[in-house]
Amino acid sequence: MVADWLYGCIEAGGTKFVCAVASTTSDIRERVSIPTRDPASTLAQVVDYFRRMEGEHGAIAGFGVASFGPAVVNPASPGWGRILSTPKPGWSGIDTRGVIAEAFGVPVGFDTDVNSAVLAEAAWGAAKSASSAAYITVGTGIGAGIAIDGKAVHGMRHPEMGHIFPRRHPADLAFAGSCPFHGDCLEGLTSGPAIERRWAKPLSQLGGEEQDIIAFYLGQLAVTLIATLSTEAIVFGGGVLHTQGLLDKIKTAATLLNKSYCCDDGEIGMIIRAPGLGQNSGLLGALLLAKLARGSTP
Ligand code: ZN
Secondary structure (H helix, E strand, C coil), X not given: CHHHCEEEEEEECCCEEEEEEECCCCCEEEEEEEECCCHHHXXXXXXXXXXXXXXXXXXXXXXXXXXXXXXXXXXXXXXXXXXXXXXXXXXXXXXXXXXXXXXHCCCEEEEEHHHHHHHHHHHHCCXXXXXXXXXXXXXXXXXXXXXXXXXXXXXXCCCCHHHCCCCCCCCCCCCCCCECXXXXXXXXXXXXXXXXXXXXXXHHHCCHHHHHHHHHHHHHHHXXXXXXXXXXXXXXXXXXXXXXXXXXXXXXHHHHHHCCCCCCHHHHHHHEECCCCHHHHHHHHHHHHHHHXXXXXX
């Protein structure tokens, strides 16, 4: 029976690979976190783990890889699944999807971690029933996944909304920004490293003034999404969002910036949301990719 098929889920991150076997969102049987080192030894460990899981739980019918980017996400491309140019040593050009497909001989779905997260949130989580949804992670960088009618937006490559250019906060004009490409793009102003570089502490240990500055920028991102994609649900996750009260500050900033234009004031607070799947958005996104690759419905 289709519902009993077992899937391999891989959330491939720059610092760790979270791997799990699951049949449904409520049946995650085993999970392991493998530190991301060089590609050969990391992927060998991933393959070993799933071989062991097959021994314990039975055959795996399909895999999903929710990967850090940039990566080739178009299934029609010959390079589908490859990591593009990345500062992560050794990982440029690596094909995690291909390694898994070759090792196990079953269908393997692939997308970015944030595209996978938005698909999972749209299928099962905080963005359920939203025809236009976004998942934003604010951590070591800014990642943005966008789903329209349950399909991840790929386009030319995949969305890179961390690299848009926000209006500067009047109390934050001295900082040049930390993005090696653009300086004061959104990622260069609001990522965890950008926050630590200008204030020497994580946002959770800083005061309301610094948090208001970060919320001002992330509020602009929210209004930009609503204005361009008529987004019905914007899910904010990632380490920086663990800062108590930040999500509410983003709602307030976005409401002030929007000036009741794209939607009513009260609606912004409904559109901006915490993840419905907690820390599991990416991993369950991998489960969804595996199901789709196997031809199952999520
Ligand atoms: Zn940038």
